[in-house]
Amino acid sequence: MFLLLPFDSLVVNLLGISITVLFTLLLVFIIVPAIFGVSFGIRKVYMKTLLKIFQWATLRIERGAKEKNHPLYKPYVNGIIAKEPTSLEEEIKEIRRSGSGKSLDTPEFELSDIFYFCRKGIETIMDDEVTKRFSAEELESWNLLSRTNYNFQYISLRLTVLWGLGVLIRYCFLLPLRIALAFTGISLLVTGTTVVGYLPNGRCKDFLSKHVHLMCYRICVRALTAIITYHDRENRPRNGGICVANHTSPIDVIILASDGYYAMVGQIHGGLMGVIQRAMVKACPHVWFERSEVKDRHLVARRLTEHVQDKSKLPILIFPEGTCINNTSVMMFKKGSFEIGATVYPVAIKYDPQFGDAFWNSSKYGMVTYLLRMMTSWAIVCSVWYLPPMTRQPEEDAVQFANRVKSAIARQGGLVDLLWDGGLKREKVKDAFKEEQQKLYSKMIVGSHEDRSRS
Amino acid sequence: GLHSREDFQRIPELAINPLGDRIINAFFPEGEDQVNFRGFMRTLAHFRPIEDNEKSKDQNGPEPLNSRSNKLHFAFRLYDLDKDDKISRDELLQVLRMMVGVNISDEQLGSIADRTIQEADQDGDSAISFAEFVKVLEKVDVEQKMSIRFLH
Numbered sequence: 001m002f003l004l005l006p007f008d009s010l011v012v013n014l015l016g017i018s019i020t021v022l023f024t025l026l027l028v029f030i031i032v033p034a035i036f037g038v039s040f041g042i043r044k045v046y047m048k049t050l051l052k053i054f055q056w057a058t059l060r061i062e063r064g065a066k067e068k069n070h071p072l073y074k075p076y077v078n079g080i081i082a083k084e085p086t087s088l089e090e091e092i093k094e095i096r097r098s099g100s101g102k103s104l105d106t107p108e109f110e111l112s113d114i115f116y117f118c119r120k121g122i123e124t125i126m127d128d129e130v131t132k133r134f135s136a137e138e139l140e141s142w143n144l145l146s147r148t149n150y151n152f153q154y155i156s157l158r159l160t161v162l163w164g165l166g167v168l169i170r171y172c173f174l175l176p177l178r179i180a181l182a183f184t185g186i187s188l189l190v191t192g193t194t195v196v197g198y199l200p201n202g203r204c205k206d207f208l209s210k211h212v213h214l215m216c217y218r219i220c221v222r223a224l225t226a227i228i229t230y231h232d233r234e235n236r237p238r239n240g241g242i243c244v245a246n247h248t249s250p251i252d253v254i255i256l257a258s259d260g261y262y263a264m265v266g267q268i269h270g271g272l273m274g275v276i277q278r279a280m281v282k283a284c285p286h287v288w289f290e291r292s293e294v295k296d297r298h299l300v301a302r303r304l305t306e307h308v309q310d311k312s313k314l315p316i317l318i319f320p321e322g323t324c325i326n327n328t329s330v331m332m333f334k335k336g337s338f339e340i341g342a343t344v345y346p347v348a349i350k351y352d353p354q355f356g357d358a359f360w361n362s363s364k365y366g367m368v369t370y371l372l373r374m375m376t377s378w379a380i381v382c383s384v385w386y387l388p389p390m391t392r393q394p395e396e397d398a399v400q401f402a403n404r405v406k407s408a409i410a411r412q413g414g415l416v417d418l419l420w421d422g423g424l425k426r427e428k429v430k431d432a433f434k435e436e437q438q439k440l441y442s443k444m445i446v447g448s449h450e451d452r453s454r455s
Numbered sequence: 456g457l458h459s460r461e462d463f464q465r466i467p468e469l470a471i472n473p474l475g476d477r478i479i480n481a482f483f484p485e486g487e488d489q490v491n492f493r494g495f496m497r498t499l500a501h502f503r504p505i506e507d508n509e510k511s512k513d514q515n516g517p518e519p520l521n522s523r524s525n526k527l528h529f530a531f532r533l534y535d536l537d538k539d540d541k542i543s544r545d546e547l548l549q550v551l552r553m554m555v556g557v558n559i560s561d562e563q564l565g566s567i568a569d570r571t572i573q574e575a576d577q578d579g580d581s582a583i584s585f586a587e588f589v590k591v592l593e594k595v596d597v598e599q600k601m602s603i604r605f606l607h
Contacts, residue, residue, distance in 0.1 A: 082604040095600055109551070111566045111575065111583075112592055114474070114530050115600045117554070121478035122502055123603055130488040335548055392477055424467050433471040438556030441473065447569065 007393070025097060030181060042156045043227045048135035049357070050378055053162070054354065060159050080127050088440050091116045095109040109445045133329050134425045135364075136357045170376045178223045178375045185219035186272075190279040192216065197282025209283040210261045217258035217414060225382040227355075228255055235386035236260050237315035237345035240308055242337055244408055245347040246380050247319035248327040249360040250367075251374065252349055255382060263307065263314040267291060285313060301336060307341040315345065320402065321422045326359040329416035330409055331400070333402040343389045346405050348413035457489040458482075477533045485538075497517045503528045504602040524589070526601040531588050541582040544568055 033039055086094075095112050112386055155341060192212035199205040221228065236259075237243040243262060256262065264286045268277055287307055293299050307313050320333035326349065340345065351358045356377025360370050374380065387408055392401040403419075410417035456494045463479045470512055472478065482498045490498075503521040518525060534542045534550050547568045555564070575583045575591045583591075 023476065080605055082606055095595060109571060109586065111571065112535075112595045112600075113596070113599070114533055114550075116488065117474040118478060118530055118533060119474055119502070119601055120605065121469055121475060123471045124466055124472070125463065126499065126603065128466050130468065185574075341598050420467060428464070429467040429470045433467075434473060434475075435556050438469055438554065439558050442555040442558035446563060451554075452489045 007044040015317045015364065026177070026180065028272055031184065031219060034222055035215050037218060039216070043225060046225075047227055047379060047381060048356065057159060057162065057399045058110065063105065063301055064159075081123060083123060088116065088437070089444060092441075092444055107444055107446055112273045113441075113444075129329075129416075130420045133325050133418070135326065135360050135361060137326050137328050137353050170378070174225070175376055178225065181219060181223035182375075185216050186276065188219065189213070189216035190276060193279045193283035197279075201359050206284070213261060213280075216344045217254055218302065220254050221258045223253070224251065224374055224380050225378075226251070226255060226382070228381075229383045230257075230259055231383065231385045232388075233259075233386060235345065235388050237262070237347075237386075237389075238343075239313065239315060240311045241343040241389065242303050242304075242308065242314045242340065243315050243317045243347055244320050244333070244337065244405060244409075245317075245349055246327075246330045246413065246415065247324055247372075248349065248351060249324055251358055251380065252319065253317065253386065255349065256347065259384070261314055262317040263287060265289075265304070265316055265318055270427045287316065297336060301340065304337070305340050308340055323425055324360045324362060325422055326361075327353070327415070330406050330413075331418050331420055331422040333406045334396040335402050338402045338405070339398040341392065344401075344405055345389050345392050346387040346409050348385040348387065348415075348416070350383050350385075350413040353382075355379040358382070383413075387412055391411050457491055458495065459489055473556070474533065474550070477550070477553070481529065481532060499524055502603045504604055505598045521602070523597050526597050528585065529587055529593060530601070531585055534583075541580075542572075542588070543574055543582045547571065547583075562574055585592060 025075075029039070029040060029042065032218055067380070092113050095115055096110050169263065189212070192215075193209065196205060196208045196212055199208070243256070243260075253264070257264075263284070264280070266277075266288060268274055268288045268290055277286070280286055281288060283305070289300065289303075304316065307316060316337075318337045320337055322332050323336050325331050330358065356374065356379055358380050365373065390401075390405055396404070407417050409415075460479055461481070463482070464475075468477045469478070482495060484490075484494065500520040502554070504552065505521055505523065531542070534546060536546045536549060548564060551564050551568060561569075572581060572583060575587050577587055577590070578584070
C-alpha cells in the first residue's frame with residue numbers, strides 16, 4: 001500500500017501539469033488569435049491531411065469490395081431515373097401523335113392521355129425532387145465516420161484500426177477541447193455584452209459591442225473547427241440593408257456573424273438561448289419577437305421596416321427559406337423580407353459535406369444531439385460568397401424579386417434552384433398546385449374560352 | 456418496412472398529380488391498407504422498359520409484368536374504379552372529373568365521355584372492355600410511354 005502513495009501523487013502531478021499545458025496551448029493558439037481575428041493556419045493543414053486519409057480509405061473500401069464481390073452502394077446525386085423535362089402539353093401531344101392520325105390542334109380527349117399522368121406519378125414515387133432535400137446528403141467517398149457510410153463492413157484490419165483511431169481522436173481529444181471552447185465563447189459573450197450594456201450610448205459602446213460580438217463568434221467558430229473561406233468580401237452588407245442567405249443549420253448564424261456585424265432577427269426562446277438573446281440585446285439593438293408576435297405578419301414587417309430605415313442600425317440577417325434545407329438546393333424564399341424595400345445583400349453558403357454534414361434534420365435530432373454530432377465530426381468546411389447588392393425593380397413584385405435573389409444565390413453556390421416551399425417538410429402541399437395541373441389539362445381537352453367562342 | 460397511403464401522399468409532386476390517388480391505389484391489393492416491399496416492386500415492375508431479347512425468351516412461362524399487354528392493363532385499371540373489367544360511363548366520368556377539376560361543366564364532360572365510349576365500344580354494351588381498350592390504343596407506343604429508364 002505504501003508503494004501506491006508516491007505513485008498516486010505522481011499521477012496527480014502529471015495530470016495537473018498536462019491540464020495546465022493544455023490550457024496554455026488553448027489560450028495561445030486559439031483564444032488569442034480569435035480576439036484579434038488572425039489565424040495560424042493550423043486548421044488548413046489539418047484539412048489537407050484529412051483529405052489524403054479519406055481518399056486512401058475510399059480506395060481501400062472499393063478494392064476490398066471488389067475482392068469480396070460485395071455490391072457497393074453508390075449514392076447518385078443527379079437522380080436515378082431518366083426524366084424528360086417536357087411540359088404537360090408536349091407530352092400528351094406526343095402520345096396522341098403516335099396513337100392516331102387525327103389532327104393535333106383540335107382539343108379533345110383521348111383514352112391514351114392517362115399514360116402521361118400515370119408515368120409522371122410513378123416517376124415521382126421512384127425519385128422526386130422535394131423529399132430528398134429534407135435528409136442529409138449522401139457522400140460518394142467515405143470520411144471515416146460510420147454514420148455516413150452504408151458500406152461499412154469489415155474490409156481490412158488497417159481500415160478498422162484507422163476508423164477506431166478516428167473515433168478515439170474525435171471523442172476523447174477533440175470533443176472535450178471543443179466543449180471547453182464553446183463554453184468559454186458563450187460565457188464571454190454573455191458577460192461581455194452585459195458589461196458593455198451598462199455603458200452610455202455612444203461610439204465607445206458601439207465599438208466595444210462590435211468587438212465583443214466578433215470575438216465570441218470567432219471563438220465559437222474555432223469551437224466547431226469551422227474552416228471558412230470568404231469570397232468577395234467587398235460586397236459585405238452595410239447599414240440599412242438586409243442580408244439574406246440560404247439556410248442549412250443554426251451554425252450559419254455563427255459563420256456569418258464572425259465576419260461581419262449584424263442585427264439578428266428571431267423569436268425569443270427560453271433556457272440558455274433566451275439568456276444569450278437577452279444579454280446580446282443589451283449591447284446592440286437586435287430584433288427579437290415574442291412568440292405571440294411572430295404570427296402577426298404586419299407587426300413583424302413594421303418592426304423590420306423601422307429598423308432598416310434607421311441608417312445607424314446594423315444590417316439585418318434573415319433566412320427567407322424559413323427552415324433548414326440539406327444544402328443541395330435552395331427552396332422557395334418567403335416574400336416577407338423582400339417587401340420591405342431595403343437593399344438586399346445576398347449571401348450563398350455552401351458546406352463541404354466530406355468533413356462533417358452540417359445539415360440539421362430537426363425532425364430527427366434535437367438541438368443538443370445535433371450540436372454533439374457537430375462537435376464530434378472532423379470539421380465543418382464551408383465557403384461563403386458575398387453577392388453584389390440587389391434592389392427591387394419597379395416592374396417586379398416581391399415574389400419575383402425573391403425568386404431573382406434565390407436564383408442568384410443558387411447559381412453562385414452550385415445548388416439546385418427549386419420553387420417548392422421548404423415548409424413541405426412538415427405540411428402538405430397546397431391544393432392550388434393540383435388545380436393548376438387540372439386547368440392545364442382541361443385546356444387540352446376543350447380548348448380555352450377563346451377557341452370555344454370562335455367555333 | 457410497410458408503406459401506407461399517407462406515406463405516398465407525403466410526396467409533393469405526387470400530391471399535385473390529378474390522378475395521384477388512383478396511382479397510389481394501384482399499389483394496394485384489394486382491401487388492404489399497407490404494402491410491403493414485394494408488392495411495391497411488383498407494381499413498379501410494370502414500368503420496366505421492354506427489351507428485345509426478352510420477347511423470345513420464355514414463351515411457355517407466365518407473361519412478364521412489363522409486357523405491352525400488362526402495361527395496358529395497368530392503365531385500364533386506373534379507369535376501372537370498381538374492378539369489374541369494364542369502364543362504364545360513370546367510371547369514365549369520375550376519372551375525367553379527377554383530371555380536369557372544376558374547369559369543365561358536367562354536360563360537356565358528359566358528352567366527351569359519351570363520344571369516347573361510342574368510338575371505342577364494339578359490342579354495344581355502352582362500356583369499354585379490356586379488349587376494346589386495347590384496340591383503341593393499338594397504335595400508341597405503349598412501350599416507350601409507360602416505361603421508366605434507370606440511369607447508370
